[in-house]
Amino acid sequence: MADSLRAFLDRLDDPERSLVVHNRSSPEAARNLLEDLLDNQPVPVHESFDPDEEVVEEDVVLLVEDGRVLARSTMDELLSAVLLVNSDLYTTGGRSLSEVELPEVLERLDDVPFHVRGYPESNKEKLLLITISRVIERTAAEASSGTLRSSFQRLSRIEDERGTRAVYETVGSRGVDVHVYGIPDRDLEGKLPVTVHGGTAEEYRRSWFVVYTPDDPTTERNEHVGLLALEDEPNVWDGFWTYRDDLVRDLDAYIRRAL
Template sequence: MAGDVPPSLRAFFAEADAPNRSLALVNRKEPEAVQRLLESAFAGQSVSVAERQFPEEGDDVVLVIEDTDVVATSPLDEVMNAFLLVNSDLYKTGTSGLEDGGAPSVLTALADVVFDLRGYPASNKEKLLLILMSRYIERLALSSGGGRLRSTFQRLSRIEDERGTREVYRKLAESGVDVHVYGQPGWRPDESLDLTVHTGTSDDYRHSWCVAYTPQGGDGTYAALVAVETAPNEWRGMWTYDRDRVTRVDRYLDERL
């Protein structure tokens, strides 16, 4: 129900109401292996992938099709450079996605779709979707220079251990964004890092992956990623820009963690 905080993070998945969406690789000139990479990245998900020929479109374009309407477009090379041809180390060791072009539109447009995603070595690409969208929401917060960001890390020490994550949250702490970080105890930021730290050992602390941004004064883009670890290195997750849903994710993290 609108405004209510659900009993668990998993309950947000039951609310997912995404329309039927598919990805189309249009007028491909790149090798067939690229098409196979895109298909394998979404294998087993509700988002299907097909190769199409559309004379009115340019070459090597990826589309999101909702029913029969095109709702997002990205050049294939953008999808390759941000997703298909990289691994998570690009984001863990650097600030990719924060200072460059960010996540491709065809990926950010897959809002309110529930994904079941595996990390390495089971999959090289699936979990990268969550990393990309986390960085996208962090970038949104940083570009606004205000508002509130809540992020769960399972282990707070990841902020220190992952050079890219540390740099992203240093920039956020200096930006005027009210940043709250959540995780199991064992690490505290030094005084120069203006973060509000929340620690605990409950299931949500140990097995959640959330990034929720609420803009200052309610003006701007609301965005949240919610993911729950369902087995070792396997995640069920989604992202949303629905204002009510993001507000409720923010409230859940504030009240339950």
């Protein structure tokens, strides 16, 4: 039984995966944007490899592990979904929950440990975790059931960020059992269809999690999925996301018990 959120970081499979920009026809700047997104992460970006299968598509990005292609997405998909996106789209509500997409090659980076810096040190690194958070929230909204647990460090962020408030109004109104966690610097009781958990201990102040456990995991797009990141120093986070049922259930159980 885990005795802290940090203990879950030790349970990662930590697979050795890389991205390959194959038959590139897009400008060099597009590849540079992909490298910037994954700067300082354990996911190198290459332009050549010897695949186990023939890949004929042009301007496609492949996710590769041990010479096997696990997933593929076009460079255009990456540009429109993430690489040309500013995180303000999510906080202001410029991109609705139904519009949130994550290309397959990025979605399949589950169980990879990430070390990300926020602005101003980096304009892009944190965006991947922000997008994954929205994908998890969209999964809960589409299922219209199950339990979603999310932390915000400061509960006032839910009201101050128009896009975030809209997301939690949507998810909570669709029959999902929503729980939010953070420092109680704003009274949210009765203002949103969520259960509020306030506290000032370190795991309230320095954790970022979005954890969804379904009522029926056999339903399409109704899977266990969770993100966890811990702030080791101001605006610097170590984290991961996972689709492992056992890990997500254990993470949900720890949050329910300890927070």
